[in-house]
Amino acid sequence: MASGVGLRRWWGLALLALVMAGCWVRFDQLGTRSLWSDELFTLAVAWYHPLLPEAGHPWYRPISVLQIADGDTFLTVKAGEQSPPLYDLLEKLSVYVLGPSEFAARLPAALAACLLLTWCAAMAWRSRDAWERRVLAWGLLFMVCSPALIAYGREARAYSLGTTLAGMGALLWLQRWRPGPTPWQPPGWGEIALFLAACYTHYSAAVLVLVLLAFDAVMATRTRSRIGWIRLLALGLGFGLWVALSMHTLIFTARGGVSWGQRSRLEYAETALRDVANALHAPWIALFAAMLVGIVAWRRWRGLRLWSPVGRSALVLACIVAMYVVLATVMAAKAGMAHPRYYIFALPLVAVGFALALAQLRGAWQVVGVAAVVGLSLAPGLPGIPLGGAAEDFRGMTTEAARGATEDTVFVYPSVANRNLYRLYLERLLHQDMRSRMVAVTFTEDVPHVCERLAAAAHVAVVAHASARQRIDELYAHCGARWPSRNIHNFSTTFAEHWRRTPH
Structure with a gap:
C-alpha cells in the first residue's frame, strides 16, 4: 500500500514537473x-x-x-x-x-x-x-x-x-x-x-x-x-x-479579397x-x-x-x-x-x-x-521558433524613428490600411495621439500628393516594413531634394529613415 502511494506521489511530481x-x-x-x-x-x-x-x-x-x-x-x-x-x-x-x-x-x-x-x-x-x-x-x-x-x-x-x-x-x-x-x-x-x-x-x-x-x-x-x-x-x-x-x-x-497570391491546386x-x-x-x-x-x-x-x-x-x-x-x-x-x-x-x-x-x-x-x-x-527546431514573423523588429525601427523627433516631425509609413500597426509603438514612445502627424504612401500614384503634405516639414521620419522599400525610395526620388540629409537604419525586415533639411 505504501509503495503504491509512493509511486502515485512520484507520478504526480513527474506530471507537475512536465507542466512547470x-x-x-x-x-x-x-x-x-x-x-x-x-x-x-x-x-x-x-x-x-x-x-x-x-x-x-x-x-x-x-x-x-x-x-x-x-x-x-x-x-x-x-x-x-x-x-x-x-x-x-x-x-x-x-x-x-x-x-x-x-x-x-x-x-x-x-x-x-x-x-x-x-x-x-x-x-x-x-x-x-x-x-x-x-x-x-x-x-x-x-x-x-x-x-x-x-x-x-x-x-x-x-x-x-x-x-x-x-x-x-x-x-x-x-x-x-x-x-x-x-x-x-x-x-x-x-x-x-x-x-x-x-x-x-x-x-x-x-x-x-x-x-x-x-x-x-x-x-x-x-x-x-x-x-x-x-x-x-x-x-x-x-x-x-x-x-x-x-x-x-x-x-x-x-x-480572394485578401489573397496572398495565386497558386494551382497542386501547388x-x-x-x-x-x-x-x-x-x-x-x-x-x-x-x-x-x-x-x-x-x-x-x-x-x-x-x-x-x-x-x-x-x-x-x-x-x-x-x-x-x-x-x-x-x-x-x-x-x-x-x-x-x-x-x-x-x-x-x-x-x-x-x-x-x-x-x-x-x-x-x-x-x-x-x-x-x-x-x-x-x-526539439533542439534542431529551436532556432526556428517562432514559426511566425516575430523577426520583424517594429519596436527597434520605431525607437530609431522617434529619436530626435520634435513636435513638427512628420512620420511617413506605407499603406493607410496599416496605420494603426505603426501608430502603436509611436504613441507608446511619444505619449501622444500620432494620427495627425502620420502620412501614408500606399501606392506609387500617391507620391506627388504625399510630397505636397511633407513640403513644410523640416524633419521627416520613415517607419516601414522592408517590403515597402521601393515605394519609399520612389517618394524620396520625387521630392527628397528638399531634405538633403537622408539616414537609413535597417532592422530585422523593417527600416527607419530620417530626412532633414540640414545635416544632423
Whole structure:
C-alpha cells in the first residue's frame, strides 16, 4: 500500500514537473521580442476599437478588413476581419489592465498554452486506467516540447487559445469514444462549451470541431438520440450567430479579397504537405515512423497479430487528422492563403497519436531513453521558433524613428490600411495621439500628393516594413531634394529613415 502511494506521489511530481517546464518555456522572456505585424494588428483591434460605440458611430456596420476606420466598434472590426473575436476580446481585457505592452498582448496566449498542459496532466492524474494514464503522459510530453505549440504560445494571436480549447475538447472526445461506437454517449455540455469557444477563436479550429462532431451527428442519428442532437444543434446555433454576422467577410475572403497570391491546386497540396510537416516537427515524424516500423517488426518476430486494437485506434486518429488537414487546406486555398499555423489546432490529436505508439513501452530504460530522444529532437527546431514573423523588429525601427523627433516631425509609413500597426509603438514612445502627424504612401500614384503634405516639414521620419522599400525610395526620388540629409537604419525586415533639411 505504501509503495503504491509512493509511486502515485512520484507520478504526480513527474506530471507537475512536465507542466512547470512547459509553462517556463512559454513564459520565459515573453515580453522581450518586438511585436510583429500580425500581433500589432490584433493589438490595434483590442486597443483602439471600443466595445461600446462612440457618439455618432453605429454599433455595427458590415465592412471588410480593408475598410476599418477610426470609431468602428470592436464588433464591427472583428466581423469584418478574418477570424472570430474570442482571443482579441481576452487581449482587450489584458491590455486594459496592464497597458499595450508585448507581455500584456501575449499573456492570453501563454496562459492558454499552459492551461492545455495542465488539463492533460490533470486527466492523466485522475484516470484510473493505467493504459490511459500512459497515453496522456506521453501526449503531455509531446505538447510540452512541440515547437509549434511553444511558438504560438508566445505569440499574441488566436492560435494558442484555439488549440487549447479544441485540444481540451478533443481529449474529452477521445476519452468518450475510447470504447468505440457501441456504447456511444452524446457529448456533455462541458465538451460542447469547449468546442463552441474553440470555434470563436479561428475558422480552422471550427473545421476540426466539425470533423470530430460529425461522428457524433452520425451516432445521434443512428440511435435517435434527442439529447445528442439538442447539444449539437446548440453548438451550431451558437456559432451560427457569428457566421451570420460575418458572412459578408467570409464571402469577401472566399473570393480572394485578401489573397496572398495565386497558386494551382497542386501547388497548394505541396505547400500543405510542407506546412503540416513543419507544424508537426519533422524529427518527430521520423521518430514515429521508426517506432511504427519497430513495433510491426517486433510483433512479426513474436508471431503476434499485426493489427492490434491500438493500431486500429491510431489509424482512426490518423484518418481524423487527415480529414481535418484536407478541409483546412481547401479553406485556406479558397482564401488564397497557406501557412503551417492553419494546422496547429490538430496538434493535441497528433500528440495522442504519437503517444499511442510510445505507451506500449514498458521498461523503465525504454521510457527514459525515448523520452530523452523526444526532448533532444526539439533542439534542431529551436532556432526556428517562432514559426511566425516575430523577426520583424517594429519596436527597434520605431525607437530609431522617434529619436530626435520634435513636435513638427512628420512620420511617413506605407499603406493607410496599416496605420494603426505603426501608430502603436509611436504613441507608446511619444505619449501622444500620432494620427495627425502620420502620412501614408500606399501606392506609387500617391507620391506627388504625399510630397505636397511633407513640403513644410523640416524633419521627416520613415517607419516601414522592408517590403515597402521601393515605394519609399520612389517618394524620396520625387521630392527628397528638399531634405538633403537622408539616414537609413535597417532592422530585422523593417527600416527607419530620417530626412532633414540640414545635416544632423
